[in-house]
Amino acid sequence: MSTMQSVVLRSGKIQLEKAEMPTPGPGQVLVKSLACGICGSDLHLTRHTEDVLNLYKSLGLMDPDQSNDVGIMLGHEFSGEVVEYGPETEGKLPIGTRITSAPVLMTMNGAGIGVTPGINGAYSEYFLVDEDLMLELPEGVSPEAAATTEPLAVGLHSVNRSAITPEDVALVAGCGPIGLATIAALQMRGIKHIIASDPQDSSRQLALEFGATQAVNPKDDDEVKLASSLLEDGRLVIFECVGIHQLLRNFIERAPQKACLVITGVHTTETQVNFAFATVKELDIIFSYYYSPEEFAECLKAIADGKFNWRAMLTGKVGIDGVEQAFETLMQPNSHVKVIIEPWRKGELETTSKRG
DSSP states (O other): OOEEEEEEEETTEEEEEEEEOOOOOTTEEEEEEEEEEOOHHHHHHHHTHHHHHHHHHHTTSSOTTSOTTOOEEOOOEEEEEEEEEOTTOOOOSOTTOEEEEOSEEGGGTTEETTTSTTSOOTTSSEEEEEGGGEEEOOTTOOHHHHTTHHHHHHHHHHHHHHTOOTTSEEEEEOOSHHHHHHHHHHHHTTOSEEEEEOSOHHHHHHHHHHTOSEEEOTTTSOHHHHHHHTOSSSOEEEEEOSOOTHHHHHHHHHOOTTOEEEEOSOOOSOOOOOTHHHHHHTOEEEEOOSOOHHHHHHHHHHHHTTOSOHHHHEEEEEEGGGHHHHHHHHTSSOOOSEEEEETTSOOOOEESSOOO
């Protein structure tokens, strides 16, 4: 039996473990992990493991009697290299081809790669993808660039879900990776007014680099009032990209008539909302989760065409044995935007560009 190293979230703790090398089943491909981003949802899952696993059980994604000590092999923002094809595959790309993929295994009833207990994620040295979802990296797209395809696709799907038009005004609350991806997607869709809101100076500056037309500190200024003042014939579309549940009630109460609230942040905490505000103002409230394979492919092409400033997002790299320490850093106040894990090597967290 071949083994590999895998970073595992177990009982709320990140640890490096030895794991069995996965074997590709029908329609699947074994991939060597080249680069994988640490996502805010990975940090959320680490902080709120019990809440998330209990939610999985409620949704039927886990056996209700299964212990919450189960390990989750994280990693869903990835690029890799084709190693071996399983049965019932076409072998459409040569061994050694660099690829990325939407992190879903349709061959396993749509299980999410890097978030589902028992399925290898790309924090591991090797993992599985579906051949049908696999995309070859375009010429000039590096493994770390390709690893930003997934967060960009989250932002693009959020924008598409909103059905925003050039006449509308966009307000993006939170300028972390998903907020920045949303801003980039809004610019790709030709939105004229993109207001970014974040209390950190460095995050607001980065939002302007990604395409925001104005950036505001919500601690000093009323970002909803500012964005609303730009309205002419359109509506205000608020993209909540923070994952702080108190903001949901806040935005519902402050939003203007006919506004749209798109909830892109991850929320697993119950919150109280008085929907009378939403009813009287006829607000549209939309939830956005993941993306389509077509949106994922569009984002990879946008990176290849130079339409997404992925280098500005990348602030650190770490080897597989440094991930536990990297999580400790990222769980505290820090200046990182996106840290990339390179599971094929060892090494502590190193800063590639400094923000703030």
